[in-house]
Every structure is written in C-alpha cells, then in structure tokens.
Amino acid sequence: MVKQTEAPISIDVAEESNPSTPVISVTEKPGTNRIFLSLAVASLTSALDLSAISNALPVIVNDLHGSQFVWVGSAYTLSSTAFLPMSGGLAQAFGRRPVILFSLLIFGIGSAMCGAAPSMNFLIAARTLQGVGGGGILSLTSIIISDLVPLQERGLYQGLIGFSWALATATGPLIGGALAQRGVWRWLFYLNLFTTTLAAICMLVLLRLKNPAGTIREKLARMDWIGNVIVIAASSSLLIALTWGGVQYPWSSPRVLAPLVLGVAGFGAFVYYEAKHAKHPLVPISLMSNRTTVSGYIQTFIMSIIMLAISYYLPVFYQACQGASPIATGVDAFGMAFTVAPVGIIVGASVAASKRYRPQLWIGWCFLLVGTGLLTLLEVDSARGMSIGFQAVSGVGLGLLLTTTFFPVLAPLPVSANAHAVAFLIFMRTFGQVWGVAVGATVLQNQLVKRLPEEFTAAFPQGVEIAYASVAVLGILPQPLQGEVRVAFANSLRVIWQVMIGMAGVGLGVSLTMKHVELRSTTDQEWDLDEKRAGADEERAALPLPVAVA
Incomplete structure (x- = not known):
C-alpha cells in the first residue's frame, strides 16, 4: 500500500528524502512532451482569464451599471486563495489528475456563469466559483511539475510553463480589450469554455499519473x-x-x-x-523550520503584490491618463508581457546549468526596484515608447523572480513534502495577488478622492468606487475638466508605484537572508507517471532496498 507522506507532522529538512519513499534519479527522464503540453494548456486557461479581465473591466462595470469594480478581481483571487491549501490535501489523498480535472470543471462552470451574468452581483458570485477552479489549476500544475522533474532541472521546465502564462499575459489584455470595445465582453468568459475543454481532453488523453490506493472513505479520512x-x-x-x-x-x-x-x-x-x-496537517508547521524556505515564501508573497499591482493598474494609466482604447491598452501592455516569458526561460536554464538560484533572485529584485521607480516618472503626456520601456524593466525583474522563487522554498525540504509545500507556495502567491489588487485599489480610491475636482466627484454617489466608474465617462468630459481629471489619475497612480518601490526594497532585503542549499537530483516516484512507475518497480524488485541518489 502506498505510504502517505502527509501523515507525519514533522518534516526533517536535513534528510534527502523519506527513506521509505522511492526516488528516481535525474538520469531517468520523464515523458516530458505530453506532460508539459497538458500542463501548458491548463496554465494558459487560468492565466488568460486573469490577464484579460483588467482591460475589459471599465466596459463591464459600465454595462452592468455596477460600482464595486474591485470585487470582480478580488472575488476570484479570494476564493482561489482560500481553497488553495485544500487543493494540496486533495491531491495527496485522491491523486493529481482527478483534482486538476475537477478544477477545470469548476472553472468552466464559473466561466459560463460569468458570461451569462445579468448583474454585477451575479458576476461577482460567478467569479468566486471560477476562482475555486482557477486556484486548483495553478496549484496542481506546479505540484505535478514538482513530482516529475528534479529540482536541479525544474527551472527550465518552470520557465517553459511560464511561457504559456506569459503568452496569456501578453494576449489577454488585447483579447479582453478587443471584445470589450466591440461590446461583446461576455465572450471573454465564453472563450474559457473552449480552452477548458481542450485542457481537459489533454489531461484525459496525455496525462497518466498514479493515484493513491484506498477506498473513498479512506481517502476522505486523510483530509484535514x-x-x-x-x-x-x-x-x-x-x-x-x-x-x-x-x-x-x-x-x-x-x-x-x-x-x-x-x-x-x-x-x-x-x-x-x-x-x-x-x-494529517494541511500545512506541516515544520515547513517553516528553516530560514531559506521562509525567505522564499515571503519573496513569493511580495513579488505577487507588485506583479498584480502593475498588471492591474497600468491599464488604468493608459485608459484614464492617455485616453487609450481597450485594444490600444492591450498593445501598450506588451512591454512587460513580452519580457517576462523569455527572461523566465533563460533564467530557468541558468539555474539548471549553474545549480544556483540566489544570484538570479538578487538581480531580479534589483530590476524590479528600478522598474517600479521608473513607473513613477510617467505623466499624462509621456511618450508611448517610454512607458513600454519602463514596463520592460519591471518585466525582466518579474521574469527572474517568477521562475526562481520555487528554489529557496523547496531546496531545503525532502521531496515527500512537495504537495504541501507547493500548495502553500501558490497560496502565498495568490494571497499576495489579492493584496496587490486591494492595496492598489485603496491607494487609488483615496488619492482620487483628494485630487479629483469637486465638480467631477459630485456626479458620483457617496461610497462609489470611482476609479473604474469614472474611466468610462472621461472621453465625454469638456476641457479643461477632462485634463484635470487625467492629471489627477496620473498623480494618484504614481503613489501606487511609490508603494511598490518600498515593497521591492523589502523583497530585496528578505532575499539576502537565504542560504545556499544544493538542488536535489531526485523525485518522489510514488507520484510518477503510471507506465514509468511500472518499469521502475521491476528494477527495484531486483534490489534489496530502494536506493536514493544523493
């Protein structure tokens, strides 16, 4: 019977792996082609929705006559964050493939409800359901990679999966803007049904993983x-x-x-x-027993705050300050989107080649510190090339950090801790994303209340979140009122970038606390490919004991 790795409360970070858990050496390559095709499609499905919504949000808010714009994003990230730790426990109890397929189903149902939303409240409720599925997709994608690829090589594969995420980040705002500008924003959600179905088919046909033994009752009993x-x-x-x-x-x-x-x-x-x-702890406390892992979790949290603040509020700059259309805003966002993916792949390859990750993290924080600083220079009349170039600097930093924050978290831990450690890592990432949206919304709302002309704010009811509600009417304002409102937006957004400078400085400081830990060359074979497991079982039958490669 398969040994359950979540049962012990304590995890000995000094051990290479649980001696009773079979491991596989780096020389035994998993069947990567079909695996990463499946995971890339699943990752694309979740990321495309997240990146496209911010650009279409002003039109959606105006069409549904709503005012609580921040909840359209926060409802998704709230539910995905809240249910993320559970996804790791479910994956450990029921297996990886059933849980990711169920997550795709929930995401698809939520997407269909979003597309059919008759009101803002219904849309927010549908986004909540959609977030449960989206969080499971993110978590299980990373867990499966951690199961199949040794940590020494994971940077390259994580970069390749990150490419699908970055592709969605680049095309999402353009797709969202194009659909919103043509008044068919509902298809932004209906398109998810196609990508979700495609991802599910890929999982069913291509992804064949071992499932843990036991009855349904036994598996449910393993859940915390x-x-x-x-x-x-x-x-x-x-x-x-x-x-x-x-x-x-x-x-x-x-x-x-x-x-x-x-x-x-x-x-x-x-x-x-x-x-x-x-x-059966959901998050074994001993995951936090070393400063390198703790540093990795904190860096992930801070990086996510900055990433979402930039990707969520840069479209506001283009539409509110420079009068760009939703489509033009999507094009203007290419500066960051098209740097994250290539940098992520390159830095992943560098970690695989050098077996080191700390220098890449330090460089990433420096780029992000400079990039957020450059964003504070943006004005209403800033040249388009300047704004795109400033984004690119931040994009390089995010590309470096997105791929490498896994390593300080997982390097000190045994491979048997993968599911819980990775699920908590994704929890910290999405929790940080909620903070990024919420902190940005708080700063923007409070600054706009102070800076916008009274004759403009008087047109909005008390308590209305005026940031997105006002973008839709900017184009019809007379001069000089229109110019004053645009300047107020630019100055308010500058405060967000200043807050992000401080966050990047904290991230750099936290990164200095990491120790160098050797990257493992083994994986936990209990969660390997089905056919690969069978072949390895035959090899182990000829040996007196399982052998872990140091």
Missing part, C-alpha cells in the same frame, strides 16, 4: 477537514477586510475591523491547530 474550514474562513474574512478597507469603508469602520480581527485570529487558530492537533 478542520484545518481546511479554519483556513478558508480566516482567508475569506481577512481578504474581505482588505478589499473593503479604505475603498468602500474607512479602515476604522466596524465593517472592516470585524473581519480583519476575525481573519487574524483565525490564522492564529489555524497555526495552533496544525501544530498541536492535526493528524
């Missing part, structure tokens, strides 16, 4: 249900507070303070329960 309930409730409560605070209600409002306090207390309760009582 209490821990899941606590973390979902705590995440949801905290993220609601972050979304409302300073935008819809003052930070001192009971409507913000109550969920904020409950969320923080909930996370405290979660840590206590996982450390003291959980039989």
Whole structure:
C-alpha cells in the first residue's frame, strides 16, 4: 500500500528524502512532451482569464451599471486563495489528475456563469466559483511539475510553463480589450469554455499519473477537514477586510475591523491547530523550520503584490491618463508581457546549468526596484515608447523572480513534502495577488478622492468606487475638466508605484537572508507517471532496498 507522506507532522529538512519513499534519479527522464503540453494548456486557461479581465473591466462595470469594480478581481483571487491549501490535501489523498480535472470543471462552470451574468452581483458570485477552479489549476500544475522533474532541472521546465502564462499575459489584455470595445465582453468568459475543454481532453488523453490506493472513505479520512474550514474562513474574512478597507469603508469602520480581527485570529487558530492537533496537517508547521524556505515564501508573497499591482493598474494609466482604447491598452501592455516569458526561460536554464538560484533572485529584485521607480516618472503626456520601456524593466525583474522563487522554498525540504509545500507556495502567491489588487485599489480610491475636482466627484454617489466608474465617462468630459481629471489619475497612480518601490526594497532585503542549499537530483516516484512507475518497480524488485541518489 502506498505510504502517505502527509501523515507525519514533522518534516526533517536535513534528510534527502523519506527513506521509505522511492526516488528516481535525474538520469531517468520523464515523458516530458505530453506532460508539459497538458500542463501548458491548463496554465494558459487560468492565466488568460486573469490577464484579460483588467482591460475589459471599465466596459463591464459600465454595462452592468455596477460600482464595486474591485470585487470582480478580488472575488476570484479570494476564493482561489482560500481553497488553495485544500487543493494540496486533495491531491495527496485522491491523486493529481482527478483534482486538476475537477478544477477545470469548476472553472468552466464559473466561466459560463460569468458570461451569462445579468448583474454585477451575479458576476461577482460567478467569479468566486471560477476562482475555486482557477486556484486548483495553478496549484496542481506546479505540484505535478514538482513530482516529475528534479529540482536541479525544474527551472527550465518552470520557465517553459511560464511561457504559456506569459503568452496569456501578453494576449489577454488585447483579447479582453478587443471584445470589450466591440461590446461583446461576455465572450471573454465564453472563450474559457473552449480552452477548458481542450485542457481537459489533454489531461484525459496525455496525462497518466498514479493515484493513491484506498477506498473513498479512506481517502476522505486523510483530509484535514478542520484545518481546511479554519483556513478558508480566516482567508475569506481577512481578504474581505482588505478589499473593503479604505475603498468602500474607512479602515476604522466596524465593517472592516470585524473581519480583519476575525481573519487574524483565525490564522492564529489555524497555526495552533496544525501544530498541536492535526493528524494529517494541511500545512506541516515544520515547513517553516528553516530560514531559506521562509525567505522564499515571503519573496513569493511580495513579488505577487507588485506583479498584480502593475498588471492591474497600468491599464488604468493608459485608459484614464492617455485616453487609450481597450485594444490600444492591450498593445501598450506588451512591454512587460513580452519580457517576462523569455527572461523566465533563460533564467530557468541558468539555474539548471549553474545549480544556483540566489544570484538570479538578487538581480531580479534589483530590476524590479528600478522598474517600479521608473513607473513613477510617467505623466499624462509621456511618450508611448517610454512607458513600454519602463514596463520592460519591471518585466525582466518579474521574469527572474517568477521562475526562481520555487528554489529557496523547496531546496531545503525532502521531496515527500512537495504537495504541501507547493500548495502553500501558490497560496502565498495568490494571497499576495489579492493584496496587490486591494492595496492598489485603496491607494487609488483615496488619492482620487483628494485630487479629483469637486465638480467631477459630485456626479458620483457617496461610497462609489470611482476609479473604474469614472474611466468610462472621461472621453465625454469638456476641457479643461477632462485634463484635470487625467492629471489627477496620473498623480494618484504614481503613489501606487511609490508603494511598490518600498515593497521591492523589502523583497530585496528578505532575499539576502537565504542560504545556499544544493538542488536535489531526485523525485518522489510514488507520484510518477503510471507506465514509468511500472518499469521502475521491476528494477527495484531486483534490489534489496530502494536506493536514493544523493
């Protein structure tokens, strides 16, 4: 019977792997072609939706007569974040392929509901369901890569998967803008049905992985249900507070303070329960027992804040400050989109060749620090080439960081900890994305309230999130009012970039705490390809004991 790796609460980070868990050496290559085709399509499906929505959002808000623009993005990231830790536990109990297929199904249902949304509230609810599936897709994609590719080689493959993500990032705003400009934004969500179906077919036909033994009841018993309930409730409560605070209600409002306090207390309760009582911990506390892994998690969180703040609020700059159409905005965003992917592949290859990752991370933070600084120079009349060039600098930094933040997290840990460690890594990434959207929304809303002319803000009801609502009417404003509003947007967005400079500085400081840890050349064969496992079993039958390659 397959040994369950989530049962021990403690993980010895000094061991190469669990001695009772078979491993496979780097010389035994997995069947990468079909595997990474499947994973690339799944990654593209999730990323395309996330990147396209920001560019189409002003049109969607105007069409549905809504005002709470921030919830269209936050509802997705809230649900995906809250359910991410559960995806790792489900993958460990039921196997990788069933969970990623179920995630694709949920994502597809949510997409269909988004496309048919008759109101803003319905759209937000549908985005919540869609986020559950999207989070599972992200988590399982990374877990499967970690199962099949040794850490020494993972940089290259992670870069290749990142290419599909970057392709979606580059084309998503263009697709979203084109559909929004033609008044058919609903097809932005209906197109997900095609990509979701394609990804599911690829998974069914090409991705054949081992599933753990046991009955349904035995598998359900392996889940940390209490821990899941606590973390979902705590995440949801905290993220609601972050979304409302300073935008819809003052930070001192009971409507913000109550969920904020409950969320923080909930996370405290979660840590206590996982450390003291959980039989099958959702997040083994010993994952945090070394400073290199902790540094990697914090860097992932900070990098995600900056990445989402840039990708979410740069379209606002182009549309509100420079009067660009949604299609033109998608083209203008190419500066960052087309640098992230090539840099990610190159840096992944460099990690595979050099077996080192710290220099790449340090360089990435320096690029991101400079890139966010350059964004503060953007004005209403800034040249198009200047804005695209400034994006490219940030794109280089993000490309370096996206591919390499996995290594400090996983290098000190045994391969048997992959599922939980990777699921928590993706949790930190999406949690950071929520902060990126929420912090940016808070800054933008508060700055606009101060800077916009009173004669303009008087046209909006009290408490309305005016950032996206006002973009739709900018083009019909008379001069000089239109110019004043555009300048107010540029100055307000500059404050967001200044906040991101500070975040990048913190990220660079945290990266200096990492130790160099050798990258492993083994994988956990319990989660290998089905046919590959059979062949390796025959080889092991001739040996007295399984052999781990150091």
